[in-house]
Amino acid sequence: MGLILSIKEMNNIPPLEDGTYTGTLIGIVEMGEQLGFEKKRYRPTIQFTFEVYGEFIDRGNGDEPRWAYAELTRSLGKNSNLLAALEALQGRPLTEEELEHCDLTAYLGKSCTIEIKSSASGFANVRKITKRMKGIDPGKPVSDTFVFDMDAEDRDERIQDLSPWVRKKIELSPTWARLHAGAEEMDLDEDDAPTEDDASGRGDAPAPIPPDVDPETGEILRPEDIPF
Numbered sequence: 001m002g003l004i005l006s007i008k009e010m011n012n013i014p015p016l017e018d019g020t021y022t023g024t025l026i027g028i029v030e031m032g033e034q035l036g037f038e039k040k041r042y043r044p045t046i047q048f049t050f051e052v053y054g055e056f057i058d059r060g061n062g063d064e065p066r067w068a069y070a071e072l073t074r075s076l077g078k079n080s081n082l083l084a085a086l087e088a089l090q091g092r093p094l095t096e097e098e099l100e101h102c103d104l105t106a107y108l109g110k111s112c113t114i115e116i117k118s119s120a121s122g123f124a125n126v127r128k129i130t131k132r133m134k135g136i137d138p139g140k141p142v143s144d145t146f147v148f149d150m151d152a153e154d155r156d157e158r159i160q161d162l163s164p165w166v167r168k169k170i171e172l173s174p175t176w177a178r179l180h181a182g183a184e185e186m187d188l189d190e191d192d193a194p195t196e197d198d199a200s201g202r203g204d205a206p207a208p209i210p211p212d213v214d215p216e217t218g219e220i221l222r223p224e225d226i227p228f
Helices: 081-090 096-100 155-161 164-171 174-187
Strands: 019-035 042-058 063-073 111-118 124-130 146-148
Touching: 019 063, 019 164, 019 174, 042 111, 042 124, 063 081, 063 111, 081 111, 081 124, 146 155, 155 164
Parallel strands: 019 146, 063 124
Antiparallel strands: 019 042, 019 111, 042 063, 111 124
């Protein structure tokens, strides 16, 4: 690649235009407790990944469908954004019976309308999720569906399949730390112990990505570009 740079190298992917699209749910990731945007408390978080219907991008391997992301609080309260998203995907309000036992994986492959605000780099932020518009059927998604469940026995293997920025956020969550506390204490030896000048006690662990930073580019997002 060389050391002669051009600003065009960072902007060769045109941004996804702001507006409403049809999105198909292809990914559900349990992210554990994540620091809320107000940066005052942690909240259990679920990430939904949507394939954006009719939108493709060539990153060097031919046309690939574009994805958009929404981070939703793990709650089915009547005013929760997760419940609103599920009802939009289902196309109707959920019944009391459905709320008693709600399997999120049953919604994979369902579609809805998503309102997108994107950063200059094209990172698509889902701002609103509503019922799919009549007359639009995106059919089967191009992308494979995926799920990451922290309760799964193979979670340590499955987390390697996630994108680096999502994996990093999960591994730095208090939930992930609690799940691995016992194993880490048993494996810790003198060479692994944090040094006195390591104030965080996390060694070389990277800092979590703030919600106002684009995880792909490090760009500071405008307030209106920040997702849920």
